[in-house]
Amino acid sequence: MSGVRASSRDERRGVIGIDLGATKTAAGLVSAEGTVMAFGSWPTRAGDGPGGLLAQLAAVVDDMVAEARALALEVVGVGLATPGIVDAASGVIRYATPALPGWTGLRLSASLAASVALPVVVHNDGQATAQGEWVVGAAAGCTDALVVTVGTGVGGGIIAGGRLLLGHEGSAGRIGHLSVDADGRWCWCGARGCVEQYVSGTAIARDAQTVLAGGVETTLRQLARPVVAADVVAAARAGDGVARSLLVTAGSYLGAALTSLVNVLSPEVVVIAGGLAEAGTLLIEPAEAVLRERLPAVLSSGLAIRLSTLGSRAAVAGAALLAWEQLAG
Numbered sequence: 001m002s003g004v005r006a007s008s009r010d011e012r013r014g015v016i017g018i019d020l021g022a023t024k025t026a027a028g029l030v031s032a033e034g035t036v037m038a039f040g041s042w043p044t045r046a047g048d049g050p051g052g053l054l055a056q057l058a059a060v061v062d063d064m065v066a067e068a069r070a071l072a073l074e075v076v077g078v079g080l081a082t083p084g085i086v087d088a089a090s091g092v093i094r095y096a097t098p099a100l101p102g103w104t105g106l107r108l109s110a111s112l113a114a115s116v117a118l119p120v121v122v123h124n125d126g127q128a129t130a131q132g133e134w135v136v137g138a139a140a141g142c143t144d145a146l147v148v149t150v151g152t153g154v155g156g157g158i159i160a161g162g163r164l165l166l167g168h169e170g171s172a173g174r175i176g177h178l179s180v181d182a183d184g185r186w187c188w189c190g191a192r193g194c195v196e197q198y199v200s201g202t203a204i205a206r207d208a209q210t211v212l213a214g215g216v217e218t219t220l221r222q223l224a225r226p227v228v229a230a231d232v233v234a235a236a237r238a239g240d241g242v243a244r245s246l247l248v249t250a251g252s253y254l255g256a257a258l259t260s261l262v263n264v265l266s267p268e269v270v271v272i273a274g275g276l277a278e279a280g281t282l283l284i285e286p287a288e289a290v291l292r293e294r295l296p297a298v299l300s301s302g303l304a305i306r307l308s309t310l311g312s313r314a315a316v317a318g319a320a321l322l323a324w325e326q327l328a329g
């Protein structure tokens with residue numbers, strides 16, 4: 001287990017953890033042990049550009065500082081999780097997803113620190129989720145873990161040999177861009193067959209719309225607006241066969257990606273996190289079936305597959321825990 005061993009002086013101190021998502025931003029006050037003591041979420045105004053987003057993040061920090069004051073806690077810094085490739089040492093966004101226009105090249109850590117007068121530590125959101133699940137979530141106590149986030153996109157993080165793997169350019173864990181079909185669907189990253197094009201919320205919604213356009217009989221047709229992945233999950237749960245089969249297909253692609261990852265990394269646990277983890281067994285069972293069928297028994301027998309226990313708080317806790325580590329170092 002990593003993280004900072006809390007000293008008595010840490011008892012009245014907290015780090016603000018922020019999970020900046022393309023549609024939603026969540027934040028909390030986090031203790032040195034990873035306990036989330038206050039929590040809130042707000043819609044992300046990604047369309048406002050980097051200046052507007054920085055102002056929004058500064059306002060979130062102000063809100064959390066006020067929460068800390070009410071709890072008589074001293075705030076020692078900010079841990080921020082963001083999509084994209086992050087240089088954690090300098091806090092610079094090396095490459096951002098199209099969902100956050102203008103984010104690439106931003107000196108995020110320095111810019112936010114200047115406006116909130118607190119040290120700011122930035123990590124990739126999948127990596128932060130992995131850190132949170134590893135220290136205080138579904139992978140607690142493990143030395144080698146793979147955490148996959150399935151939401152609007154697909155991401156994740158790798159715990160290897162008892163530490164979070166960042167990689168040479170800070171990009172380790174870009175699981176969404178693992179190819180499951182060499183000649184498959186084009187991805188926005190420039191590659192083909194990326195698993196994100198089959199199992200993300202975006203992909204599931206798009207596949208549902210394709211099925212509807214084909215005239216198939218399904219309760220999804222009763223919606224008065226374009227179908228989203230949550231609709232597919234709800235319909236599947238209510239017994240809609242078409243919705244169930246969409247999730248089986250998506251889950252099977254996830255299973256193919258997990259098979260490759262487990263072969264490469266040999267984790268003791270795979271944790272499925274992110275918004276679509278709420279689909280639970282509807283998505284995980286087909287993924288696990290493919291994984292168990294394709295893995296050698298010697299690897300499969302010792303492998304646990306679990307759902308996130310931290311839910312939407314995983315990246316908040318993880319970003320704050322990584323900041324605790326860096327600020328105490």
Ligand SMILES: [Zn+2]
Nearest residue numbers: 177187189194
């Ligand atoms: Zn890709």
